Amino acid sequence: MSNYSAHYVQQRAEASVIIDRDKCIGCDICVQVCPMGILALDKDGKAYMKYDECWYCTPCQTDCPVDAVRVHIPYLVR
Amino acid sequence: METRMYETDVLIIGGGTAGTMAAIKAKQAQPQLNVLVLDKADIRRSGAISMGMDGLNNAVVPGKATPEEYTLEITESNDGIIDQRAVYRQASECYPIIQELDSWGVDFEKDAEGNYEVYRVHRKGRYVLPMPKASNLKLILAKKVKQHRCKVINRVMATRLLTEGNQVVGALGLDVNSGELVIVKAKAVVLTAGAAGRMGLTDSGYLYSTYENPTNSGEGFAMVYHAGAELTGIECYQINPTMKDYNGPACAYVAGPFGGYTANAKGERVTGCDYWSGELIMNMWKLANKGEWPLFLKLTHLDDETVSKIEAILHHNERPSRDLFHAGRGKDYRTDMVELNFSEVGLCSGHSASGVLVNHEAETSLRGLYAAGDMACVPHQYLLGALTFGKIAGVNAAAFAASTARVEPNQGQIEAERKRIEALSANADGVPHQQVEYKIRRIVTQYLMPPKTTTKMELALEKIRHFRKEDLKLLGARDPHELGRALEIHSIVDCAEMMASASLFRKESRWGFYHYYLDYPERDDANWMKRVIVKKGGDGEIELSTKELPPYVLETRTGVAGGTTA
Ligand SMILES: Cc1cc2nc3c(=O)[nH]c(=O)nc-3n(C[C@H](O)[C@H](O)[C@H](O)COP(=O)(O)OP(=O)(O)OC[C@H]3O[C@@H](n4cnc5c(N)ncnc54)[C@H](O)[C@@H]3O)c2cc1C
Ligand code: SF4
Ligand code: SF4
Numbered sequence: 001m002s003n004y005s006a007h008y009v010q011q012r013a014e015a016s017v018i019i020d021r022d023k024c025i026g027c028d029i030c031v032q033v034c035p036m037g038i039l040a041l042d043k044d045g046k047a048y049m050k051y052d053e054c055w056y057c058t059p060c061q062t063d064c065p066v067d068a069v070r071v072h073i074p075y076l077v078r
Numbered sequence: 079m080e081t082r083m084y085e086t087d088v089l090i091i092g093g094g095t096a097g098t099m100a101a102i103k104a105k106q107a108q109p110q111l112n113v114l115v116l117d118k119a120d121i122r123r124s125g126a127i128s129m130g131m132d133g134l135n136n137a138v139v140p141g142k143a144t145p146e147e148y149t150l151e152i153t154e155s156n157d158g159i160i161d162q163r164a165v166y167r168q169a170s171e172c173y174p175i176i177q178e179l180d181s182w183g184v185d186f187e188k189d190a191e192g193n194y195e196v197y198r199v200h201r202k203g204r205y206v207l208p209m210p211k212a213s214n215l216k217l218i219l220a221k222k223v224k225q226h227r228c229k230v231i232n233r234v235m236a237t238r239l240l241t242e243g244n245q246v247v248g249a250l251g252l253d254v255n256s257g258e259l260v261i262v263k264a265k266a267v268v269l270t271a272g273a274a275g276r277m278g279l280t281d282s283g284y285l286y287s288t289y290e291n292p293t294n295s296g297e298g299f300a301m302v303y304h305a306g307a308e309l310t311g312i313e314c315y316q317i318n319p320t321m322k323d324y325n326g327p328a329c330a331y332v333a334g335p336f337g338g339y340t341a342n343a344k345g346e347r348v349t350g351c352d353y354w355s356g357e358l359i360m361n362m363w364k365l366a367n368k369g370e371w372p373l374f375l376k377l378t379h380l381d382d383e384t385v386s387k388i389e390a391i392l393h394h395n396e397r398p399s400r401d402l403f404h405a406g407r408g409k410d411y412r413t414d415m416v417e418l419n420f421s422e423v424g425l426c427s428g429h430s431a432s433g434v435l436v437n438h439e440a441e442t443s444l445r446g447l448y449a450a451g452d453m454a455c456v457p458h459q460y461l462l463g464a465l466t467f468g469k470i471a472g473v474n475a476a477a478f479a480a481s482t483a484r485v486e487p488n489q490g491q492i493e494a495e496r497k498r499i500e501a502l503s504a505n506a507d508g509v510p511h512q513q514v515e516y517k518i519r520r521i522v523t524q525y526l527m528p529p530k531t532t533t534k535m536e537l538a539l540e541k542i543r544h545f546r547k548e549d550l551k552l553l554g555a556r557d558p559h560e561l562g563r564a565l566e567i568h569s570i571v572d573c574a575e576m577m578a579s580a581s582l583f584r585k586e587s588r589w590g591f592y593h594y595y596l597d598y599p600e601r602d603d604a605n606w607m608k609r610v611i612v613k614k615g616g617d618g619e620i621e622l623s624t625k626e627l628p629p630y631v632l633e634t635r636t637g638v639a640g641g642t643t644a
Contacts, residue, residue: 074287
């Protein structure tokens with residue numbers, strides 16, 4: 001058996017879509033409508049940006065019933 | 079991987095603009111049939127019109143324009159390479175679609191008497207009908223699909239068509255949530271999976287800030303290719319004028335009618351006609367080479383009220399995050415000109431002319447397979463063309479399905495696809511999709527972006543083929559979502575190879591910048607007033623040929639040669 005170090009490094013990226021966890025009621029709508037499928041509910045049932053693949057198209061923000069989602073322009077595009 | 083199976087009469091792949099209309103019309107035409115819509119996203123907000131559109135770019139409204147006028151204008155805009163009968167049909171049949179959308183609650187701009195307002199952006203005719211408040215367009219279409227009792231399966235990405243000889247009998251896909259292999263048996267298939275929008279790298283450097291919705295990664299093109307159908311116009315790339323770094327259109331269509339225009343650094347107007355075409359991009363490119371660069375969108379000469387009206391459209395519809403972008407850079411249309419740039423290169427019949435070869439009935443070269451929208455070659459189809467041809471495809475697919483027996487899928491095709499997908503998930507520690515995607519799109523940008531040369535494109539082919547052999551093997555995925563992204567890269571590679579091959583084959587220049595080929599810098603109507611056809615040959619390699627244009631149905635005007643008149 002070979003014994004090599006990991007084949008990848010973790011890389012951080014700024015999350016451009018931010019959810020107000022106090023407002024979020026975990027209805028899953030933003031997760032469902034996002035064309036890129038990049039939002040998810042966490043273990044507390046609150047939405048968060050799971051993958052950094054956003055088109056900043058804003059259905060998540062528009063369709064959230066409690067106005068908990070803020071879409072920012074991704075860092076490289078800003 | 080687990081397997082899930084469906085059976086339907088009509089399968090629609092891609093529930094976007096064209097796909098939702100195809101589903102509705104298939105069901106209206108043959109209510110007894112089962113219609114199933116498969117989408118990799120969620121049809122309520124998927125595709126180009128996720129947040130609506132600023133307007134219909136090609137509305138032929140009786141009394142304001144005629145189908146003849148529109149067809150001749152598009153014939154010229156696309157340098158004669160056109161199936162006039164298909165374009166004419168779109169122009170003749172689009173008006174009832176507008177009226178139907180209106181009756182469904184889509185908000186169009188109207189004058190005091192309630193007539194549709196249309197503006198001139200094209201060289202000659204008036205076809206731009208604004209819909210500034212219709213950011214709910216997709217919600218309306220999705221609701222109609224449900225009301226018509228079509229079955230919708232979201233988050234399943236179609237990856238291959240199932241064929242039996244020359245007939246399409248269903249499709250395979252990946253559930254990007256559960257990771258299941260999805261098998262759909264169908265009597266007829268409508269492909270409406272949108273543009274190939276993730277080909278070139280974007281100027282911002284962010285992989286997903288593409289002009290097209292990045293979900294539209296070219297599976298439509300790749301799937302028909304692997305199924306053996308013919309594609310055409312692949313060498314007629316799409317490159318659009320956009321904001322620098324922001325993938326919003328340069329918006330001549332919106333700002334133009336209000337008095338906005340494209341200007342040089344001194345604020346002087348530079349482009350006469352802002353209708354998007356290879357010619358416009360060529361003019362921009364020439365200015366860049368003269369040092370007259372960058373160009374800007376200029377609204378600073380307009381009064382506050384007018385600018386507010388433009389903002390009310392641009393910032394709430396289509397690309398509603400545009401205001402955030404401008405604010406972030408401290409720019410205001412009232413005081414600042416906004417820098418423009420070229421978009422990344424891609425394939426799209428909505429704005430340009432690449433796609434599956436279809437006729438005026440939306441039929442492809444395979445039995446039981448129909449296509450419409452950005453992935454079907456009816457040039458400059460835009461939003462209303464996608465809806466009109468979506469309807470035609472849906473009605474014809476339903477008629478075909480109603481008179482066809484079900485054919486069982488070929489097990490070998492299913493297992494081959496399972497193997498392709500499982501190889502990616504088996505390599506969980508492989509190179510992440512972002513890195514692999516960056517590299518193939520870098521090749522596209524650096525070797526396929528016009529001006530084209532034989533040397534560059536032959537190098538591109540060599541690099542793409544090497545990439546297919548080596549890099550795709552390194553690509554890995556850790557979960558079903560990543561698996562979807564990884565499979566999208568396979569589509570990008572297929573499209574890139576077709577782009578290079580088709581461009582090398584057409585030994586002339588045409589469509590302005592879209593096929594500006596320095597080894598053959600002139601347009602050569604004597605030899606090339608015809609289509610280039612791309613298909614997968616029997617040996618599994620790309621096969622290229624030419625096909626004569628279908629006879630023109632209208633007398634051509636000067637400047638457009640070729641194409642006999644029927
Ligand atoms: C930013 C922008 C601005 C535009 N502005 C205008 C305008 O002002 N006026 C105008 O007339 N036209 C405009 N257009 C063009 C017009 O919107 C498009 O031509 C038209 O909407 C295309 O329709 P479509 O059905 O082909 O694609 P889409 O509506 O994009 O639909 C494609 C669908 O396929 C799905 N899909 C993709 N791949 C797969 C797969 N593998 N499996 C399953 N599903 C899949 C997607 O999720 C999506 O739902 C604009 C386009 C863009 C991108
Ligand atoms: S802005 Fe669009 S792509 Fe980004 S998270 Fe929201 S819905 Fe998804
Ligand atoms: S739509 Fe709003 S409330 Fe619902 S899960 Fe998303 S953030 Fe939470």
